[in-house]
Amino acid sequence: MAQGNNNKAHATSKDIKALVHHDTGLDEAIHFERSLTFLQACTLYPSAILWSAFVSMGVIMLAFDPQLLGNLYAMPQFRKDFGYLYKNDCIISAPWQTGLSMGNPVGQVVGALIAGYPMERFGRKWTFGTCVALTACLIFIQFFARSLQVLLVGELLGGLVLGCYAVIAPAYSSEVCPMALRGVLTSYVNLCFVIGQLLGNAVCAGTSKLSNHWAYSIPFALQWFWCLVILLGLAWVPESPWWLVRRGKLDEAEMVLRRLASDKVDVGKTLTVIVETDRLEQELEMGSTYWDCFRGVNLRRTEISMGVYCTQVLSGIYLINYGTYFFQLAGLDNDEAFDMGIGFLAVGFLGTIISWPLLIRYGRRKIYNTGLLVLVVLQIIIGILDCIPGRPSGVIWTESSLMLVWNFFYDISVGPVCFVIISEASATRVRSKSIALATAAQGALGCVMTVAIPYMINPDQANMQGKLGFFFGGLTAMCLVWSFLRVPETSGRTYEELDILFERKVGARQFEKYVIESEGVD
Template identity: 70%
Template structure:
């Protein structure tokens, strides 16, 4: 991205994704399918870095929260669409049962490639490359015709100059230098908390509801409702982001997740749980409420904080480091969750709420101490405040001179 730009990198990745889908679609043996999945997965990982970087650099301050949090909505919509496609092909008895879902991905590649030429390059990238005329044209395309982009252009050039003076750097090593270390820690922390707070349970929703005692058809319906509430929660977060600070929404939402997870765990300890249908429904309903709260706070606001705390010169690399950290934590959870909930293993059922509730409580303590308020701040102001090592609790009212 730093050599060729966000737009070209993204376009190349979409083309590679479309190419690797061919391998998955025509695979008739497990080794070939594995190769296709691995190659496709390598490219898919780049989108988690490109999307937040581009969204944060192409949006004005007023819309920055909404547009970066939209990334979480995209994940939820993808899961809903995937569930619908799988439900439609699961009854097939030939190779289309698995080839069909792979083929459906080509539709999105086509839609993206049709719109790709009309997307401007990131003005921040162009400014760092000294291509000021192109940067100004990109800003004009992103703004209304009535908006004078000159002040924004001047601010961006000044921010880039300031980061050069602060020696923010441009390499992965610079993400861990003293000037950027705190910002990288926050980015890694908020992204990892997505996993630590239990979001990977989404993939096990139907199975979890079945273990809780619900009939299979009802469990599937609940899993769809689970995702739908996450969708609604993310939409509602846009209203909150305009009225309240990122820190307030994030910490309040995380606290709510702690309470809900602990209550879910407590309900599973009630004597006669397996024969108590109302109790099972209550526990399952709390899972739905949990996902709504997650979609309202930790899920979308994570991406807002992730983008805003990163220095512009190393934003893509900071996001990449945070994404890699989240992926490593995700691998651990992917391995651990089946052992925790499977009846022939730990058989934790709803008691898994104690596990994730405890981790979420520890995350809340860290978040309260480390995640600052970034709402309404320009990137230049954030650079100055981080360079001055302003205390977390003072970010909201700090006046930059």
């Protein structure tokens, strides 16, 4: 009845039972979704694209905050008002850099885990709105802070809320779009990270020459702009149809689907697919709690989600938060460092956009593993260059330029593909909690890097400069080995098919070519 490659024996009575329950309408809906091209999906689902992008704006705030802090350490007026004198210049001590920068990763740990509960109880929409309102209130602490102690409180409290956006955005995007748009819209979350970081660099570059507190107060105040835009549009944001189905609100789910799609789409059949997938996951006893993320087949799916997200940290992404400061320490003057910091993120913006046609053409696994390999090579080269005696100016500029190349390849592969994989690898019933766990794991590693990086790069500490390439190159190489063995190809599969593939324990390297054959399934 059910077979596929050499794994016929892995088929269970439950997944076979689920497969043969397909009716004609369900088969037609699945066939319709598979047949859609990217451009056709854009035409048929314009509202889904709009609202997915709208909810992802929360990630811009999440990325803006740590990037802002990293630039403040390089801002003369901020160092003068909050730092101490060291070798004829003011600096912020490594312990205070660590403490201030902890707000964001700690927030991702605690905030992400907290977000999983209201997202399932109250839905994606109202959890998102509450977080934005809280963020708007907590910005007041940062804006009026005139001591490192007060600023630390503002960063820690703000980080708790900001961490929720990293869970809400990919979960929402993966649940409001068809399969043809799933890769691009979930990877758009990475573009929002880049936009937030780019704006943080650009704003600080523009205000860094001011000689009063507005040099850093203006960047803090600009965070209110995003809160205002989101709160004004929140009333029209549709709820996730997948969440509504799990709550038994089928009529509301159908109305939401009509808002997300054009009149040419038979939303009744789309609703049937959602209901059927939810029923299959109930039959496979996938559950909907944090504990269920570690039970049975969900354990492997949670491992993949946590692994790809943690790989972002281990490959060196937290250096972006210190980009401008890193370029200063590498030997560039203040203006050159700020310009290089903006260019650093501009190529990341371009890289993320280029990743979209690659995702459509080549899927997830190939891009992800190839990107990791390129990052390893670039990091080792940077480390070797830093060992040249005397570090002449040509070497300094070469190292800085290679960092731009590194960020370009990161944002073609590891950055955007991560958000696609965590959205597709998780079962729909535990998606919010699986993404929350992955975000928390990434945040926990981020805390380690936040402690370590200031001590590794500060001139009064290890002052490693480009030799950080050896450190992160080694970590990235280990991530590449794990990814090759564990990360499957998830593109071109419905959520129901992914449930079956994981249930049958199909190997990561067999996912792409594995054939599911059964009655009612093409």
